Amino acid sequence: MTRTHQSGNNTWHADGPAPRTEGLPGWLEPVVEAVRTVRPEQLSRFLPPEDGAGRQSAVLVLFGEGEQGPELLLTERAGSLRSHAGQPSFPGGALDPPDGDPHGAGPLRAALREAEEETGLDPGGVQLFGVLPKLYIPVSGFVVTPVLGWWRTPTxxxxxxxxxxxxxxxxxxxxxxxxxxxxxxVHPSGYTGPAFLVDSALVWGFTAGVIDRILHHAGWERPWDRDRRVPLDRRA
Known part of the structure; x- marks a missing residue:
């Protein structure tokens, strides 16, 4: 029998944190349903290599509620980083050995740890409620697990x-x-994907792709002009 106990806003199994959906705001219900039903191929054409190659990582897709209603927490990566420099992104990073099984609680641990290390948020105020299928970023070789959370007690x-x-x-x-x-x-390399022009930032790439699919499968997407193009610099 697997033992569980409550700690803060999350359920913790013997091997680590586990998502729970009790007590979420009603507006998150479409996202919870999307997490339950979405298939990997409905999220991206880039899926993890069948040979297991790629570095395991996780990001925290954290929903909160601010003055303008539901919101998402994002970071802007430093311009000096070797990969994805200067890009808006979800908090997250590679799994470390102490995080444990990348197919179990490891990504949940990593998502919370990396979010705390990058933004200073208190993980105790975050309720994890879902995990999306693993996706792949070919340019950097990361296999990424998006972990979804509700920022119940913002810090x-x-x-x-x-x-x-x-x-x-x-x-x-x-x-x-x-x-x-x-x-x-549109990137000079030939990459084309969804983008968002918000808060003095251009959100594109992996992060924009995940947001785009969440909006679509949660039924929040509104018709928009897919012929509108934003050119990216080759250094992007």
Missing amino acids: PVRPVDPGETARVFTVPVADLTDPGNRAMA
Whole structure:
């Protein structure tokens, strides 16, 4: 029998944290349902290699509620980083050996740990409620598990290490669903994918792809002009 106990806002099995959906705000119900039913191929055309290659990592897709309603927590990566420099992203990073099984509680541990290290948030105020299928970032070789959370008790956030994180900010979901803030990003390499022009930031790449699919499968997406193009610099 697997033993469980409550700690803060999360359920913890013997091998680590586990998502729970009790007590979430009603507006998150479409997201919870999407997490239950979505298939990997419905999220991205880039799925983990069948040979198991790739570095295991996790990101925290953290929903909160601010002055403008539901919102998402994002960071802007430092411009000096070797991969994805300067890009807005979810807090997250690679799994460490102490995180444990990458197919079990490891990604949940890593998502909370990395979010705390990058933004200073208190993990005790976060209720994890779902895990999306693992996805792949070919350019960096990361296999990423998106872990979804509800920021039940918000705490102050900031860039803890400016060498890693340039900015920590929240974006209202209303801004993300606004058709006027949506476009397709086009990179000189040939990459084309969804983008969001919000809060003086251009959100594109993996992060924008995950947001785009969550909005779509939660039924929050509004019709937008997919012919609108935003060119990216080759250094992006």
